[in-house]
Amino acid sequence: MEVFMKKLLIILLFSPFFLFGFSNLLINNSATPSVTVNDSLKITGNFQGGDTSAIVKFYYDANQNFTLDSGDKLVTFYMIYDGSPYDEDEVQNSYYSGYIPSIPSPIYTFILAEDSGGSDTIPLLVNHLQSSVTISGNVTSGGNPADKVFVLAVNDGNNYGAFTGTDGSYKIYLPDSIVGDTMDLIFIDFIGNNPGYLGCLDTLILTGDDTMNAQLTLNDGTTLGGYILDNMGDTLKDTIDFFIGGGYLNGTVIKSLTAQTFATNGSYSMSLVKGTYFSDWQIDYSFISDMYYPIYSARKDTSLIITGNTNFNIVLYKNDSDIKGHVYVNGNGADAFEIECSATSDTTVGDMNTITYSDGRYILPVSSASDSYSVFVNVPDGYTCDTPMVYAACGDTGINFYLTQTGIETETNVNSSDIRVKLINGKLFISGVYGKNSSISIYNIIGRKLFSGNVTAKSMTFNLNLDKGIYFAVIRNGNNVIRKKLINLK
Structure with missing residues (x-):
């Protein structure tokens, strides 16, 4: 028995599966990457122990000690899959090379990639844009400076952000090219450093050197809570950052708000404001389902009226089927074309998407909660497609799209x-x-x-x-x- 235990110990110690998990993690080919806001982030590394998937986690260095520890906050996470169309070589060979979402804010963060055998972690420094175009201001809560509030500026689907400092001030650097555009500003107590207070939303037209101050709103004790689970009844037990936006009527004034919490062990709870009569909140399920892509489909966004303490479960749909086909351009398989679908028989099931492999084939994961879908190909400028949308049932194959490359045609100018x-x-x-x-x-x-x-x-x-x-x-x-x-x- 003693000899057997020694042999077992040697196997455990020297087996890659038990010694370490995802390894050789690099971002943009560096173990100490430094990038600019919204730069592309290319992740590479090796799976271990026969794994074909890993979870990539983003941690914000909340205590700013340049060490990943219990004081840091999990921002979000994403799944990567060996051999998927997002893996550059598209082959299951225990090596992954592909892109993950960029970061819109200048922060010091940690990226951790983990499979069943363990994890590898590297730091990532994100620098602000080199630009003279800025939005700055101060954020307060209860008359005091609000520290570590995340301020997000949204323009045409592009995000730029910054955290407030200990004095409540922030400054966001923006591209020169968007001066004159309308910017939506979202103030989020993302880290939970201002307990009891809700964020807010505002809008401005960018002139190049703009100021926008904000005051967080104290909740009135009205609560929203419930479980985060799938349509099979299984709870999502990971730590999930949960964010919603909404507004309420305060006398005769409509105020826009944001709320945020971290769901753990499948449940969440947040304190809101009911207002004079009620508050209206928008539940964006895809904010959560994106973290688990392609395991779950989101529900359609829900508008939730709050008139008092409310219990509401966040339910995602588990993808248990797929739709398959090809995209052809001028008769040849087309790489990296976007395929999307929308449920037709169940209007609560949200959209799903994928991209084609290099040979033009695609596998679109869907939920059988809807037995039929409208499937469509995203036709870029310079291409035409006689039938860009096709109806399909779960499990259908041969759902093909045929495009012709034509070159860019002149647009019709309008005022x-x-x-x-x-x-x-x-x-x-x-x-x-x-x-x-x-x-x-x-x-x-x-x-x-x-x-x-x-x-x-x-x-x-x-x-x-x-x-x-x-x-x-x-x-x-x-x-x-x-x-x-x-x-x-x-």
């Missing part, structure tokens, strides 16, 4: 004042802009893209099935970008 965009009962109406390079995208108040479509006629209607609330439309006509704020009164 912003000629464009009319409305949201009525969830339907999007647009007129006054069209052309081969004209499109419209709809974003919610936290910058999540909900819809994108080509505008090919002088007047068009899109059925979006959106909840009531505030949205933003971004209309593109060639090189022109027009932005409009919309209110859906459904």
Whole structure:
């Protein structure tokens, strides 16, 4: 027995599976990477012990001691898969090379990649943009400086941010090219450094040297809580950063708010404000499902009316089926084309997406909670597709798309004042802009893209099935970008 135990100990010590897990972690080919806000982040490393997936976690160095410890906050996490279309060599060979989401704020953070055998961690320094265009200001809570509040500036789906310092001040550096654009500012007590207070939202037109101060709002004890689980009843027990946006009526004034908490062991709880009568909050399920991609599909966004303490479960759909096909360009398999789908038989199931492999094939994970989907290919400028959308059932194969590369065609120039965009009962109406390079995208108040479509006629209607609330439309006509704020009164 003693000899056997010694042999077992030797096996455990020298087996890569038990000695270490995901290893040789690099970001942009460096073990000590330094990047600029929104720079591309390419992750490489090796899986161990036969694993084909790993979880990549982002930690904010909250106590700023340049060491990953219990005082640091998990920002978010993502899954990576060996041999997936996002893996550059698309082969299951225990090596991964692909891109992960960029970071919009200048911070010192840690990236940890972990498979079942263990993890590897490296620091990442994110620097601000070199620009003279800034938004700055001060954030307070209860009349005192609010430390470590995250301020996010959103423009056309692009995010730029900064944390407040101990004096409550912040400064965001922005690209020179967006001067004159409308910026949505979201103030989030992301770290939980100001307990009891809610964040807020505001808007400004960027002039180049702008100031925006904010005051956090004290909650009134109204609570929202419940479980985060899938449609099979299984709870998601990971630590999940949970964020919602909303607003309430304070007398005769409507105030926009943000709330944030960390869900643990499958449950969450946050303190909100009810206001004079009620508060209206938007639940963005994809904020959570993106972390688990492609395991879960999100639900459609939900508008939740709070009139008192409320119990509400966040339910995601487990992807237990798929839809397969190919994308061809001029008869050849096309690499890295985006494929998306939207549930048709169950309107609560959210959208799902993937990209094609180098040979043009795709595998689109879906939930059988909806037995049919509309599947469509994202047709870039310079391409045409006679049938860009096809209806398919779960498990269908051979759902193919055939594109022709044509070159860029000239757009129809229009004036912003000629464009009319409305949201009525969830339907999007647009007129006054069209052309081969004209499109419209709809974003919610936290910058999540909900819809994108080509505008090919002088007047068009899109059925979006959106909840009531505030949205933003971004209309593109060639090189022109027009932005409009919309209110859906459904």
